[in-house]
Amino acid sequence: MRGMAKGARFLVLAVLSALMLTPLAWAMAASLRPPEVPFALGNVFFASHLSLANYEKALSLAPFARYYLNTFMQVGMIIGVQLLTASLAAFAFARYRFAGDTILFTLILLQMMIPTAALLVPNFSTIRFLGLYDTIPGIALPFFGSAFATFLLRQSFLSLPRDLGDAAAIDGCRWDQELRHIYLPNATSSLAAIVLSSLSFHWNDFLWPLVITQSDSVRPLTAGLVRFTQMGEIGAQWGLLSAATMIVTLPLFALFLVFQKQFVRGYVSSGIK
Amino acid sequence: MRRNKILPYLLVAPTLLFVTAFTLLPLGEVLVGSLFKHKLNIPRFQHPVFVGGGNFVSLFHDPDFLQVLANTGIYVAILIPLLLVASLGLAFLLEGKMRGIGFFRLAAFHPTILPMVSAATIWMFLLTPGYGLWNQALHLFGYDGPQNWIGNPGLALFSLILTAFWKNVGYLMLFFLSGLQNIDRSVVEAARLDGAGGLRLVRKVILPLIRRQTLFVTTVAFIGAFQTVDHVFVLTQGGPSETSALLLYYLWQMRFERLDIGGSNAVTVIIILVLLTFTVSNFLVSERNEK
Numbered sequence: 001m002r003g004m005a006k007g008a009r010f011l012v013l014a015v016l017s018a019l020m021l022t023p024l025a026w027a028m029a030a031s032l033r034p035p036e037v038p039f040a041l042g043n044v045f046f047a048s049h050l051s052l053a054n055y056e057k058a059l060s061l062a063p064f065a066r067y068y069l070n071t072f073m074q075v076g077m078i079i080g081v082q083l084l085t086a087s088l089a090a091f092a093f094a095r096y097r098f099a100g101d102t103i104l105f106t107l108i109l110l111q112m113m114i115p116t117a118a119l120l121v122p123n124f125s126t127i128r129f130l131g132l133y134d135t136i137p138g139i140a141l142p143f144f145g146s147a148f149a150t151f152l153l154r155q156s157f158l159s160l161p162r163d164l165g166d167a168a169a170i171d172g173c174r175w176d177q178e179l180r181h182i183y184l185p186n187a188t189s190s191l192a193a194i195v196l197s198s199l200s201f202h203w204n205d206f207l208w209p210l211v212i213t214q215s216d217s218v219r220p221l222t223a224g225l226v227r228f229t230q231m232g233e234i235g236a237q238w239g240l241l242s243a244a245t246m247i248v249t250l251p252l253f254a255l256f257l258v259f260q261k262q263f264v265r266g267y268v269s270s271g272i273k
Numbered sequence: 274m275r276r277n278k279i280l281p282y283l284l285v286a287p288t289l290l291f292v293t294a295f296t297l298l299p300l301g302e303v304l305v306g307s308l309f310k311h312k313l314n315i316p317r318f319q320h321p322v323f324v325g326g327g328n329f330v331s332l333f334h335d336p337d338f339l340q341v342l343a344n345t346g347i348y349v350a351i352l353i354p355l356l357l358v359a360s361l362g363l364a365f366l367l368e369g370k371m372r373g374i375g376f377f378r379l380a381a382f383h384p385t386i387l388p389m390v391s392a393a394t395i396w397m398f399l400l401t402p403g404y405g406l407w408n409q410a411l412h413l414f415g416y417d418g419p420q421n422w423i424g425n426p427g428l429a430l431f432s433l434i435l436t437a438f439w440k441n442v443g444y445l446m447l448f449f450l451s452g453l454q455n456i457d458r459s460v461v462e463a464a465r466l467d468g469a470g471g472l473r474l475v476r477k478v479i480l481p482l483i484r485r486q487t488l489f490v491t492t493v494a495f496i497g498a499f500q501t502v503d504h505v506f507v508l509t510q511g512g513p514s515e516t517s518a519l520l521l522y523y524l525w526q527m528r529f530e531r532l533d534i535g536g537s538n539a540v541t542v543i544i545i546l547v548l549l550t551f552t553v554s555n556f557l558v559s560e561r562n563e564k
Binding site (some may be wrong): 016023027096104110121144145147203210229242 | 277287390395525549
């Protein structure tokens, strides 16, 4: 009886997994077909031979390497600044009492209630006003302060025994030494969660980069891919489109396979967002 | 606890500055801006003119906007229950040890890693009329309806739901899975010994134990449904004739296609009100349940 239930569960999971994996597998198969063999009913998966021609053509039509660099710079800039500003603010909220601290903390937390995507219109004019339209800092700037990161770091700073910091202070440790040598090294799991959630959010973000950029030299991967799908000469060349999709998708995917455990843990703990 | 008069303010200042500049002030700007008629393509309204609630009145008289509201309602009402049930079901199936479980989890979870725009281009291909896999698969089950899902006014919205479902079900499953893994085995065993089995065990014992996760997953799914419109850009561009436009996409159209700044501010206010109503009532429900 138990064995049968187990077998049934295995079977159900195998079927569901096949269904879930089909879209990506199919796109990958399409991208590797020789472009001269047309798609038709029945021979969608199977072509005469594998070919990288679609990849070569996609790479020649749009500057995907540049898009990668842009995404890297944008995401790196955001994560770097977020970690800095959030560590400082979280340290202040965890370690000091000061007039108005609760109000200031609440004001910052408001950011978690309102998705930045909704504030597209006013932020667009702010970035234009600052002269940062169509620049990478212009994409990144609105995300330099992070309520989520501040909140998460403050939580893990508060979980450290206070005596630890007090002892350091008595020994003549400056605040920045205390932060760097005592607090941050003990908050690595929160730091990792912040990096991962920020990475996956901003790597995949599309709408904001779309409206705030207009040239290939700053456009990130997501906006680049969508522009590619809308290029006149692409039409319904699915092999080519699939190749472009794979170019954008596979490297991050490979990274995920390597760091699967950390990713999943990061996703779960970043879930508080 | 350290004491210092100025330092803590300096430490908080950068975060506060960015949050103020890109969340708090914009909120005020949007509220005020929604009361002005401001259209870049009409000379008379190139500078804002105060109209009170005029933008809201004209929105609710605009058949396009009413259509978009209905679309968003249908999208949320179908997608979210579907996601909740399927991700919970998957979590049950994927909990515990068995051969191949790591692979099965990966299969369920992998769309999370793709950008939504990639997921949408993949589905655009799946939904192609003629040799698209989706229609072929449906054909096996006797489907004989329209082939062009993306271009059909009755089906375009469903092609969005399909894409969002595939993209998000594994991500949400993860939270249920970690909830199930944290349940105390002995509680379930005790209930089983008391004769609770199958659906009754799930309903009376397990669901109450993962209530927090359920609430959380609902919130994430709801907010996600409002703030992700990437697939609309790739698949349908809101068409045919706005039958698949969602609120945030409409906001973008208002601002960047119709150049109506006042109107787009009013749409922003409506989106924020919907989200706040949801999060606040959700919070109240969870507080009441905790007591």
